[in-house]
Amino acid sequence: MKKKITALVLASAMVVSLVACGNADQSAPAASTDSAPAAEESTDAAADTDADVNEEAPAQAGDLAYTTLNLDDYKDFSASIKYIHHKTDREEDGTIAAMIAEFNKDFPNITVTTEAVTDYAEDSLLRLTTGDWGDIMHIPAVDKSDLATYFMPLDTLDNLSSQLNFVSSWSYDGLCYGIPYMANAQGVLYNKKVFQDAGITTLPKTPDEFLDDLQLIKDNTDAIPLYTNYAAGWTMGAWDAYVGIVSNGDDTYMNQKLVHTANPFADPGDGSGAYNVYRILYDACAKGLIEDDYTTTDWEGCKGMLNRGEIGTMVLGSWAYAQMQEAGDTPENVGYMPFPMTVGGVQYVAAGGDYNYGINANASDENKTAALIFVKWMTEKSDWCYNEGGYTVVKGGKNPDMYAAFDGCTVLSDQDAIDGEADYLNQMNSESELSINAGGNDKVQKIVEAGATGSQDFASIMDEWNQKWSDAQEELGIEVLY
């Protein structure tokens, strides 16, 4: 009898502990709601933002909106929020902590905890589906139609774009769900001293000039002309950034026309187009203008190498500029130039937001308010974008010196997709598996392999891509218009 009771107690204890595990997650946010004093200012906000956004007039963002939020009104606001982001390097070197300390001088009662997630693109998507990941995150690759499910609208697109640049990338039905923490103007990193030693006096403006310059670097210096960063993988995706504006001067191409374009990777014959963007890489590999053993290179190591002049050029977004400067003793030699491509006599530069701040739609009211305060402060007061060498997010804000070489170029940013077609590019990317500007690194790696080993000629790679693109258009029933 006694044994039986013991067994029963044991069994029930086990069951209870299992159930308790399940409950712990749900009770945590509830507890934090209780501990924070209710915020008078934002009591109505939840009702509005919780309501299905699509049913409201498209230009309503609820009471809580970026442009109408006056930071000075909230000096005593108290809440505790969590911010998850991908900047592991800035978390480790204390930049984020320093910014939050600065933030707490203005808003002493808002506690911000942060978490930097490695492998962000994948992990954040998984976390997003759990619902209680925190209050602010850098928006991962979700479908635009799902934005309202996960994120709070920050303001209407019209209001926001009057004050900020690059806010259209995460907008849907006239509402904006994300604000970029910094913006990038896409160009090419180079070492000024290497260029000088190689005898290059003017920066290249076309793919052929660029390839000639790489050859000069190889002939006249010891530097590696073009460092591909093949081994790191994710760095190869940077080449996709020039498919948009840079290769054709059309700011509607990436988000509106590409999905409707027949054979977007065909050779236009004039040295422009996506074809010639990737051809630079293929030809550089074929001519041996890249690192010797591209499969075993080390991403962290390449930063110092560029800084010291052991590398001539690297094709990466402007975000990499600051890191290259910090990596050695000769930051003054690190330069940034527009991508070597000229369309109709003009060199175009694509600029656009990096990861965007997004606020959890399922957070409590005061957490939403505090999160918006934080986002607004980060955008306007933190100087993070400037310090990272970013192109200014705030309209009329200051730009770093690195963009000096961009004078005379036309800077454009990608237009938003046409209403009702917002998901097309994501769907096409997924269906065709080319994932242009969406982590399609392996397709670019294959160009390096083919170029270096001569296993496949460039035109046939582009033919394959065109084929995949047409197949995907057919599969998804997307009309070919261009």
Next chain:
Amino acid sequence: MKKKRTFGEWARSQDGQKLFVIVTFMIVPLVLLFVFTYLPFGEMFGYSFFNMKYTGARKYVGLKNYLKVFQRDDCFKALKLSLYYMVGSVIQLGLALYLATVLSFKVKAGGLFKGLMFFPYLINGIAIGFIFKFFYTRGFVFDTVLQWCGFELENLPYWLKDQSINNWSLVGTSVWRYFGQNMVLFIGAIMSVDNDLYEAAMLDGANNFQQFKYIILPSIKTIITLNVILSITGSLSAFEPPYVITSGANGTGTYFVVMHEIAHTQQKVGLASAMAIVLLTIILAATGLQKLFFKYVWRED
């Protein structure tokens, strides 16, 4: 006639107690097994019939995903890479069996050797990946060691760049990692062989090879079968070395790496689930074939 017992009486009877004890002990592991293994597996099986991403709407497509697995040229081409790993696992088992036999006899510093050879198995697979990334880098560890042995750097291949050998380089890391573990399992089995048999064999004038062939091998055939099946299954689902060392690029993308790419970069969750089910079927078939094979090999003459 047997008296009908009340529930209370039944519960106190031996039958009732037995059932109760069984249920109490089994329920926790069974619930865990169900919740964390069978339930997710069932879910995944369901996913394989849908065209879906992690987020957003899903569309039922029937068997289309399975058709695609067989039509795509990258899925089964990736499976061919498993042959490299299978050859590797044969080498690995042979090496393990040889060393186990040697070490199970009296050897100087035997414990130290066992420890050193088992050690790689204890290192995290990701760490091993990084170790070998530097190990194979041009002019680094491996090349330096070979240069000590008199090789010229110019004559050495690029271990990860050259597509004709990079898979062997990766297989090498896998062999290095797992042969110690196989060896320890073999030693354990060899230890359980009765010492009298060796003595009797020696009196009869059997040499070491004959002892191995007629005493050790028959005594440890179960563990050999098990190790072979585990290694072949492991070869079919090789993931860590190509994923960490080459990220599946340059012709080293095994079936698992391709599946990972499709599931996480392209977000074709349905297709990736179908790939997983197909792989499971292949593994089950391979295991069945091996069982038949060993039944034939170990048959009593």
